[in-house]
Every structure is written in structure tokens, then in C-alpha cells.
Amino acid sequence: MYDTIIIGAGMSGLAAGIRLAHFDQRVCILERHYTIGGLNSFYRMGGRDFDVGLHAMTNFARKGTRRGPLAKLIRQLRFNWEDFALAEQIGSSIRFPGVSLDFGNDIELLQSEIAREFPDCVDGFAKLCDSLLDYDDLAGDDPNFNRSARAVLEQLIPQPLLREMLLCPLMWYGNAREDDMDFGQFCIMFRACYLEGFGRPFKGVRTILKNLVRKFRGLGGELKLRSGVSRIHVEDGRAVGVVLDDGTEIAGRRILSSAGTVETLRLCDDITEVDVAKAGQLSFIESISILDVQPQDIGFDRTIVFYNDSETFHWRRPEQGLCDIRTGVVCSPNNYRYDAADGALPDGVIRITTLADHDRWCALSEPMYRAEKVAQYEAAVHSAVRFMPDFRRHIIDTDVFTPKTIRRFTWHDNGAVYGAPDKRLDGTTHLNNLFLCGTDQGFVGIVGAILSGISMANRHCLVSAD
Amino acid sequence: MSPAEIRDEIIDILGDIAPDENLDDLVDDKNFRDQLELDSMDFLDIVMELRKRHRVQIPEEDYGHLASMQTTVSYLEPKMRDIVKA
Numbered sequence: 001m002y003d004t005i006i007i008g009a010g011m012s013g014l015a016a017g018i019r020l021a022h023f024d025q026r027v028c029i030l031e032r033h034y035t036i037g038g039l040n041s042f043y044r045m046g047g048r049d050f051d052v053g054l055h056a057m058t059n060f061a062r063k064g065t066r067r068g069p070l071a072k073l074i075r076q077l078r079f080n081w082e083d084f085a086l087a088e089q090i091g092s093s094i095r096f097p098g099v100s101l102d103f104g105n106d107i108e109l110l111q112s113e114i115a116r117e118f119p120d121c122v123d124g125f126a127k128l129c130d131s132l133l134d135y136d137d138l139a140g141d142d143p144n145f146n147r148s149a150r151a152v153l154e155q156l157i158p159q160p161l162l163r164e165m166l167l168c169p170l171m172w173y174g175n176a177r178e179d180d181m182d183f184g185q186f187c188i189m190f191r192a193c194y195l196e197g198f199g200r201p202f203k204g205v206r207t208i209l210k211n212l213v214r215k216f217r218g219l220g221g222e223l224k225l226r227s228g229v230s231r232i233h234v235e236d237g238r239a240v241g242v243v244l245d246d247g248t249e250i251a252g253r254r255i256l257s258s259a260g261t262v263e264t265l266r267l268c269d270d271i272t273e274v275d276v277a278k279a280g281q282l283s284f285i286e287s288i289s290i291l292d293v294q295p296q297d298i299g300f301d302r303t304i305v306f307y308n309d310s311e312t313f314h315w316r317r318p319e320q321g322l323c324d325i326r327t328g329v330v331c332s333p334n335n336y337r338y339d340a341a342d343g344a345l346p347d348g349v350i351r352i353t354t355l356a357d358h359d360r361w362c363a364l365s366e367p368m369y370r371a372e373k374v375a376q377y378e379a380a381v382h383s384a385v386r387f388m389p390d391f392r393r394h395i396i397d398t399d400v401f402t403p404k405t406i407r408r409f410t411w412h413d414n415g416a417v418y419g420a421p422d423k424r425l426d427g428t429t430h431l432n433n434l435f436l437c438g439t440d441q442g443f444v445g446i447v448g449a450i451l452s453g454i455s456m457a458n459r460h461c462l463v464s465a466d
Numbered sequence: 467m468s469p470a471e472i473r474d475e476i477i478d479i480l481g482d483i484a485p486d487e488n489l490d491d492l493v494d495d496k497n498f499r500d501q502l503e504l505d506s507m508d509f510l511d512i513v514m515e516l517r518k519r520h521r522v523q524i525p526e527e528d529y530g531h532l533a534s535m536q537t538t539v540s541y542l543e544p545k546m547r548d549i550v551k552a
Contacts, residue, residue, distance in 0.1 A: 023514050023517075023518055024518060063486075064486050066486075066502075066503045067503060072505070075483055075484060075507075075508065075511075076507055076511070078482065080485070136505075454507070455507075458507065458510055462514060463510065463526065
């Protein structure tokens with residue numbers, strides 16, 4: 001009998017597991033996939049290492065910072081700052097037709113860029129920074145949390161183009177809702193991206209996952225891979241355990257699930273129908289190019305470029321076709337300020353993320369799927385090189401992952417990267433010993449997911465665990 | 467445990483929770499929150515560590531007693547009096 005069964009070995013499940021194992025609970029993490037990480041995983045192909053999710057870790061903070069999400073998770077999980085070995089970004093850009101805004105890990109850069117390109121918006125931007133909700137106000141009960149971020153921006157920022165440009169990176173890095181964004185979520189992402197900024201460990205997401213797993217196992221936690229949960233067994237209004245895909249039954253006093261809201265309810269054997277309309281819709285393809293040069297050698301020093309090819313930013317599932325290439329994100333993991341001792345990454349890498357439709361990708365026959373991966377890769381690169389140096393003659397290898405891949409890693413409906421638009425911020429369900437963590441509970445991104453696991457473990461599995 | 471031993475134990479716990487802080491300068495009658503910027507998650511950790519290490523139970527309504535070193539030690543003194551320091 002476990003004290004807590006955790007469904008999913010992503011960032012949130014592993015973090016929750018560490019908290020509970022540290023305080024002497026018997027904990028088991030069950031993961032359907034053959035590897036850990038969920039959305040933020042990694043794989044090896046053709047002798048090279050690839051990351052699935054991670055472009056950048058948001059919420060950057062320098063060693064010794066006392067406040068903010070990164071400091072909080074390091075304390076809560078008893079890590080050292082060195083464990084994450086974060087290198088700072090060189091700098092990122094938001095590029096729309098005819099105008100580009102640079103930003104970095106210091107908000108002053110973005111302020112000065114806005115002063116140059118949108119002088120009549122300087123005061124409004126300052127007011128916006130002042131009116132952001134604090135992380136402490138983000139338990140979801142603040143009446144401003146569910147306001148429309150677009151409506152708030154319209155009151156403060158007179159230039160529609162700047163509003164679109166500010167929203168673009170924040171929606172790309174953490175908005176599950178189409179078209180608009182909850183103001184609370186906007187504030188979280190604004191702090192995470194513009195006020196705190198981006199960093200990355202030299203070895204990518206592996207470094208973070210390796211540390212999480214080592215700590216979890218070191219505390220006596222159990223991790224079972226290839227152990228998908230097919231059913232949550234409910235008796236008299238309480239979850240009593242889970243049944244694995246192979247029929248094994250595991251009993252637990254409580255369950256913490258990172259499978260997603262709809263996905264978790266579907267597992268419960270007291271529920272016959274779930275409202276799938278509430279599942280998220282936004283998924284991506286990622287087109288990865290390996291280059292025979294470092295990106296900086298061809299004049300590209302940007303860490304991340306968020307681009308959009310018109311004055312209006314469209315954030316929704318593609319209305320037709322497999323992908324919508326009008327907007328995208330270019331990431332080069334080479335363009336961080338790595339420690340001199342680490343040197344440079346072995347290969348030049350350009351990753352391009354594009355909006356994609358899960359259902360259309362999954363409906364393709366196997367030969368068509370393979371052909372479309374090539375075609376959509378080319379379309380994505382063709383679109384992106386309008387906003388960066390053309391790197392195509394330097395490509396020596398490519399890979400593409402699609403909504404189908406994301407579904408395989410995360411098991412989320414529709415391969416929804418940021419989960420469902422309506423979050424369950426308190427993590428509760430219809431059962432009093434079944435709780436949610438991860439994307440559908442609230443915060444997204446690596447730091448957000450880890451904090452989600454920590455806070456749900458604290459609130460539901462530690463404080464009231466007697 | 468004597469009040470001095472309880473104080474040492476709290477210092478040890480704080481060192482675990484906030485390893486980068488210099489706890490030598492801690493002023494006993496000033497709030498932890500102001501000196502160390504502890505938040506509610508950190509206070510929960512003090513409670514949980516006491517439970518883990520010494521089986522001391524602190525109900526949620528008593529968390530307010532953990533505001534400063536002084537109030538913490540006087541709150542814990544009756545609860546930890548009979549615990550023998552390891």
C-alpha cells in the first residue's frame with residue numbers, strides 16, 4: 001500500500017515525488033512511456049542528443065536569489081543552484097514585419113526597445129509592469145485572474161502592433177487558450193519571460209531530469225516506466241488504487257495525477273462520460289536542423305526568435321491543413337552564455353516550432369505521415385528564414401516531431417502542449433483523495449510544472465495527510 | 467531538549483531549507499519572514515521537518531507561533547521538553 005501514487009513521470013510528478021519521499025511517504029510514480037520527462041523529455045538519434053520540449057528554461061534567476069519561482073523550487077526540493085547549471089541566454093527577439101524588439105534577462109532592454117519603436121507606449125508599458133499580479137496572488141481566487149489579457153492591454157498600450165508583439169512570446173510559451181489569454185496566466189508568463197528571462201543547462205533537459213530522478217530514488221521513491229494506468233479504481237466515493245495496462249493492481253491511500261483533467265477523469269471507473277470539449281486544442285510540430293556551423297558563424301546570435309508575418313498574431317489551431325506557418329518560434333540552443341569550461345555545443349542546432357493540428361496529423365497513413373514530415377519541415381524553415389539568416393545550405397541532418405509524437409510522450413488529448421484552457425488551480429477533483437498536478441492544474445513550463453508538483457504535494461498530500 | 471537545544475535544531479532545519487543564508491546573524495526576536503524572506507512553503511517545511519525528525523505535531527492553526535526564533539522556541543518548549551537530543 002502506497003501513501004501516494006503519482007501518475008506521470010514528468011516534471012510535476014517527479015517534483016511531487018521528491019517532496020513526499022523526503023517526508024517519508026511511500027511513493028510510486030507510474031509512467032506509461034519508456035522514458036521520463038513527459039513533454040520535456042529527450043531522445044537520441046543518429047548519434048545525437050535531442051530535447052523534446054525545452055527551448056529555454058523561463059524564470060531565470062542568478063545564484064543566491066531569494067525570491068521567485070526558481071529560488072522557491074530549489075529550496076523546496078533541497079537542490080543547490082549548481083545542480084541546474086543554468087547558462088543565461090545571449091538575447092531573444094520578437095520579429096513582426098518591419099519591426100523587431102530585442103529582449104534579454106533584464107527588462108531595461110525591452111523598455112528601451114519599446115521607447116525606440118513605440119515611443120507613445122512607454123508610459124503604458126510601465127503601467128502594465130506595475131499592474132502585474134504577483135505570484136502570490138495567483139492562487140486563482142484573484143478576481144483579475146480570469147480577465148481578458150487583451151482587454152487589459154487595450155486599456156494600457158495604445159498601439160495594436162505592440163500589443164500583438166508582447167502577446168506573441170507569452171502565448172507561445174504558455175497559453176492553452178486560443179486567441180486570448182487569462183490575465184493571471186499573462187502575468188505569470190510576463191514575469192517568467194520578460195522580467196526573469198531565459199536560461200538553459202549546457203546538456204539541456206537531461207541535466208534537470210537526471211537530478212530529479214536521482215533525488216527521488218535516493219529518498220526511496222519508486223519509479224515504474226512502461227507502466228501506464230488504465231483505470232483508477234473507485235469505491236464508495238474514494239480512489240482506492242490503480243490498474244495498470246497489464247492488469248496489475250496497485251493500492252494507494254491517495255492519487256496525484258499529472259495525466260490532465262479530462263484524461264484523469266476518464267480513468268476513473270465511476271465516471272462513464274467526460275466532456276472532451278474541455279480538452280486543449282493547441283499542438284505543435286518542431287522542425288530540427290543540425291548545421292555544419294555554429295549559428296553565430298552565419299550571423300545568427302539570437303537565443304529565441306518569436307516571429308509573425310503580419311500585424312495580427314493568430315493563436316489558434318490551424319483552420320485548414322496540418323500546420324499554420326504564419327507564426328513560429330526559432331530556438332538555437334547554441335546561443336547561450338555557456339561556461340568556458342563547457343565550451344560550445346558539438347553541433348549547430350536550429351529548432352523551429354509551428355502550430356499544428358493533432359487530428360489531421362494522426363489521420364495520415366504511415367507513408368503520408370512520413371512525406372508530410374518532410375514537406376511541413378520545409379514549409380516551416382521557408383517561413384522562418386524570412387526572419388533570420390538563411391541557414392539551409394548548412395543543414396547536415398534533420399528531424400521533426402509532431403503532435404503525434406507529443407501525444408506519445410505526454411498522453412494528453414490532442415497532443416495539447418499546454419493542456420486544457422480551463423485550469424483546476426486548486427487541484428481538486430470529484431474524489432476527495434484524487435488530485436491533479438502538472439499542466440492542467442496550473443503553471444506550465446519546466447519551472448511552472450515543478451512548482452505545480454510541489455504545491456499540490458504540499459497542499460493535498462502533506463498538510464492534510466494525517 | 468532545553469530551549470538552547472531546540473534553538474540549535476531550528477537553526478539546523480533553517481540551514482536545510484535555506485542553505486545560502488548566513489544564520490549566524492539571525493536576530494531571535496525579529497521575524498523569520500523579514501530576515502530570511504521565508505514564505506508559506508518554507509514555514510510548512512519547518513513544521514514538516516519537526517514532524518519528520520522528532521514526531522512533533524503542529525496543527526495548522528498554530529503555524530503563527532513560528533514567526534520568530536523566540537516565539538518558535540517558547541511554543542516548542544513544552545512539546546519538545548521530553549525529547550532527548552540525539
